Amino acid sequence: MIIIEPASRYLKLLFKVNTVLATSKSPYQEIVFAEIDGFGRSLLLDKYIQSTERDEYFYHELLVQPAMLLHPNPEKVLILGGGEGATLREVLKHNTVKEAVMVDIDSIVVEFSKKYLEHMHQGSFHDPRARVIIMDGKEYVKNAPSSYFDVVIMDLTDPYGSDIAKPLYSPEFFAEIKRVMKSNGVVATQAGSSYFFPEEYKYVLNSVSKNFKHVAEYWFWVPSFGLNVNFIVGSDAYCLDKEIVVIDKRLSERGIKTKFINARILEGLLKIGVIYP
Numbered sequence: 001m002i003i004i005e006p007a008s009r010y011l012k013l014l015f016k017v018n019t020v021l022a023t024s025k026s027p028y029q030e031i032v033f034a035e036i037d038g039f040g041r042s043l044l045l046d047k048y049i050q051s052t053e054r055d056e057y058f059y060h061e062l063l064v065q066p067a068m069l070l071h072p073n074p075e076k077v078l079i080l081g082g083g084e085g086a087t088l089r090e091v092l093k094h095n096t097v098k099e100a101v102m103v104d105i106d107s108i109v110v111e112f113s114k115k116y117l118e119h120m121h122q123g124s125f126h127d128p129r130a131r132v133i134i135m136d137g138k139e140y141v142k143n144a145p146s147s148y149f150d151v152v153i154m155d156l157t158d159p160y161g162s163d164i165a166k167p168l169y170s171p172e173f174f175a176e177i178k179r180v181m182k183s184n185g186v187v188a189t190q191a192g193s194s195y196f197f198p199e200e201y202k203y204v205l206n207s208v209s210k211n212f213k214h215v216a217e218y219w220f221w222v223p224s225f226g227l228n229v230n231f232i233v234g235s236d237a238y239c240l241d242k243e244i245v246v247i248d249k250r251l252s253e254r255g256i257k258t259k260f261i262n263a264r265i266l267e268g269l270l271k272i273g274v275i276y277p
Helices: 056-070 086-092 107-116 137-143 171-180 198-209 245-253 263-272
Strands: 002-006 012-025 030-036 040-045 048-052 076-081 099-104 130-134 149-155 181-190 214-222 227-235
Touching: 012 107, 030 107, 048 056, 056 086, 056 149, 056 181, 056 214, 056 227, 056 245, 076 086, 076 137, 086 099, 086 149, 099 107, 099 137, 107 130, 137 171, 149 171, 171 181, 171 198, 181 198, 198 214, 198 227, 214 263, 245 263
Parallel strands: 076 099, 076 149, 099 130, 149 181
Antiparallel strands: 002 012, 012 030, 030 040, 040 048, 181 227, 214 227
16 A cells, blocks of 8 residues: 655655554544554554654654753643644653643544554553643633643644644734743744745744744754654743753753753754755
């Protein structure tokens, strides 16, 4: 079985599926757990790769760890999206965390992940600090208390993925994110691909920049996605570019083991700069 996946408007990727291990369908999407040649056990939604055993740690460490390590004491964390539980896994590596609220719209993806993707979530769904809420992330934030969270991690559909996704990257939504965070809070979001979708990336960057004093940008090529994935971190209190020195110190203090992220790598990614076509 072969999957042809559009990586952009003019680039397609070809994957060989060795074995389909499990399938399901929700009101929102088709869910497949499959063994993909060269990438191992993988989660696909509507035939788009979301995470693979071989390289998921690149994405999840880059999304979560810079923001979490930038904050001196992240106790309450909000995750929007992240149905397979790997983002939750990375958040819960921090011994400072007392409450991690994960909000995902698709209960079937979450239950599917609990059952089949233990190698990704590594038991994070069962951690007593974790609270999983099934609802629209936009509605959850709208009704969430002000000045509650220390860190917000946005692991959502790409900003160019659908018309439903774009409002979640708007200046107005980031203003709501800022409202639910404490004054020294940190937000991190994946922001699609600046090379293949530059206008959409600039839209997200502008939305974050309108709401936060300090904004940091970095990117990394994720093999199974076949493109560069961009990340943006925003805060009024901390500047990631200027506080790299704390990264290794906090990794050590909190007893966190990573496969990829450390101060040297993150500093290099920040210095490379954003790429455009």
